Amino acid sequence: MKKCRARIISKKELCEGIFDIRLRTEIAREAKAGQFVLVFPNDPSRLLGRPLCICEAGGEELRIVFRISGPGTAKISGISEDEEIMIEGPLGNGWDIKAAAGKEVLLLCGGIGAPALLQLAKILGSQKGKEGGPKDVKAVLGYRNASMNSFLASDFEDAGAQVIIASDDGSTGIKGNVIDAAKTEDIKADVIFACGPLPMLKAVKSFAAEKGVPAYISLEERMACGVGACLGCVVKTAAKDAHSHVNNARICTEGPVFEASEVIL
């Protein structure tokens, strides 16, 4: 865990408002799938890092894919190739990859939740069929509509996942959300990994409970420190949290990945 400078290797806009930035940073070496970094806008009046999930990490290269959701992320998206930016990480717990061993895995990716699952898909794809690896990996990627260019869908395919596309208005793939698509396709799953907007994660939680399978979900919340000090980013928990001794867990430290039944959304 460190804070350091990272150089921009490349920047692309995947669809309106969604950016794909590759950075050169030593933080990539330590990064695990499902962890996140704080990215600090190059603006002295915006002092907090933006928690952005790690989309891919390999060697000294870190990939982040994020949506402009306010002035801070807008500033980050405006950075040019060869510029530098401060990042801190890797932070958080990451996905429990062992939970996929021998299982039919379903990745549910809602919109800008997809980047949080790509590194996991790559790891699971490379382990598929091997001892300790998953039996199979399917990914449902949900979008608002076709204008989102099914961003990252081909990356999930390249990772070895069978990809199903869904869109709210049916302009691409199956009409409906990721749960609708999983039901339409009658996808068998022994374990679910999901990231997306809160209403989707609530639906994933009840879907998994209905099916009686574990679901690991990655949460987001506004945060200040990213290291568990400020207690800004908590989620309500079903049981008393071992660290806080109240029914709150720190998303930055105990999370961002939780087993869905542990948290109250």
Add this chain to the structure above:
Amino acid sequence: MRDISVSFCNMKFKNPVTCASGTFGSGIEYSEFVDLDRLGAVTTKGVSVNAWEGKPTPRVAETPSGMMNAIGLQNPGADVFINRDLAFLKEHDVPVIVNVCGHSTEEYVEAVKLLSEREEIALLEINVSCPNVKEGGIAFGTDPKSLLEITKAVKKVSKKPVIMKLSPNVTDIALMARSAEEGGADAVSLINTFTAMKIDIYRRSFVLANRTGGLSGPAIHPIAVRMVYEASKAVKIPVIGMGGIACAADAIEMMMAGATMVAVGMMNFHEPSLMTRIIRDMEAWMDETGTGRISDIIGCMH
């Protein structure tokens, strides 16, 4: 030979720099970034007798050169704090200032009784200024008479020197500092955060679930300097100055205004190793300006 140590409440601190309560956890959280032994002191997150849940989320929001928070003093309670956090800090060579909170005089008194038994604690800082806790908290810290009474009550039972942490949400900070002094406080620390509000104009909703939150960060630093100046001029007891300190110059400025020690708050989130950098840069400033003892600058603007 330059001397960056300061004497505060009859104790010697290796340098004047600590953290503002709530911005540094118990030190554990930042120990990968900061050598805690380098700090003047570690000031912990507020502790109450029993565990507190805190406020709903969103609890934080960024503002220009600052942030707002409404955490609501979530904490695991004194027992867990003593057995886990304090046990961790005991292994370090750094004095510990424990921030204490309560909903009522009785709760403050009980927490102070419990904590002042611990030899690993150097000082207690009484949080009577949290803008996010209505009962206790700021209710005590914005009325001079209530502040006087709560100070007397905790002083009666405390075996440790007591620092009263003052709220800036008052008209006359000097009056508040004098009330704390009259109540027997050994020191005051200021400023806590300013009560503030932020509205999402598209959703027509409050950005923080608590509607209001405490504003901190460099945006408020000049106000903090003014208040530290006014408070320290009004009392004989020493002052810990805080509010948006972002660099050594800010810390030196705060000491010139009258602070014996300084605390770094929100900026720890921006730069986790900031406190150690400030200490280094203060030393460089002393060398550059031929300042032999940092304590010589305390209140030099009075």
